[in-house]
Amino acid sequence: MKLFFTAILLTSFLLNGFGQTQKKVAFYVTTQFNQTLYDITRGNNQSGFGAGGQLFFNNTSHFKPSIELTADLYLLDDKVYRLRPDNSSYDVVRGMINLLGGFSYQPGTNFNAGVSAGPSFVAGKTLFGIKPAIGFFFGKNQRMMGKFSYLNVFDRDKETGKDFGAISLGIGLRLL
Numbered sequence: 191m192k193l194f195f196t197a198i199l200l201t202s203f204l205l206n207g208f209g210q211t212q213k214k215v216a217f218y219v220t221t222q223f224n225q226t227l228y229d230i231t232r233g234n235n236q237s238g239f240g241a242g243g244q245l246f247f248n249n250t251s252h253f254k255p256s257i258e259l260t261a262d263l264y265l266l267d268d269k270v271y272r273l274r275p276d277n278s279s280y281d282v283v284r285g286m287i288n289l290l291g292g293f294s295y296q297p298g299t300n301f302n303a304g305v306s307a308g309p310s311f312v313a314g315k316t317l318f319g320i321k322p323a324i325g326f327f328f329g330k331n332q333r334m335m336g337k338f339s340y341l342n343v344f345d346r347d348k349e350t351g352k353d354f355g356a357i358s359l360g361i362g363l364r365l366l
């Protein structure tokens with residue numbers, strides 16, 4: 191009887207081990223802390239936090255296409271009302287949504303580096319943003335991910351030509 195149950199248990203483990211293939215996509219739900227490096231109204235949006243998701247398309251190459259969607263809130267405010275020379279006010283960044291597509295280079299199982307670009311929705315405007323990032327995975331099964339990234343949104347203020355820039359430190363949990 192023990193031999194019968196041992197054989198069934200061993201067979202089920204072997205079938206599960208040989209029957210698994212690499213999934214076509216890996217989806218991570220992420221959260222991050224952002225620190226503004228430069229902006230026309232930096233005092234009004236010094237730091238923030240956000241959440242989002244990142245989708246990696248697995249293939250046989252080390253270069254994996256990816257799509258990232260993040261939404262960030264900037265709550266710290268120095269309560270200073272900033273005016274242009276013509277007495278109109280600057281648009282303040284209270285929140286930002288980024289929809290970025292790009293690729294990630296994954297030479298091994300624990301490290302990745304990538305760049306993505308796409309629209310950033312800031313203060314009612316659609317602008318172009320670019321986001322290079324360095325990430326690492328916790329464990330061989332890549333269940334959790336950490337990421338350090340830099341975001342540059344071009345021409346946030348059209349009159350002065352000033353950009354928005356921030357660094358972020360994030361963590362993600364794989365759902366797929």
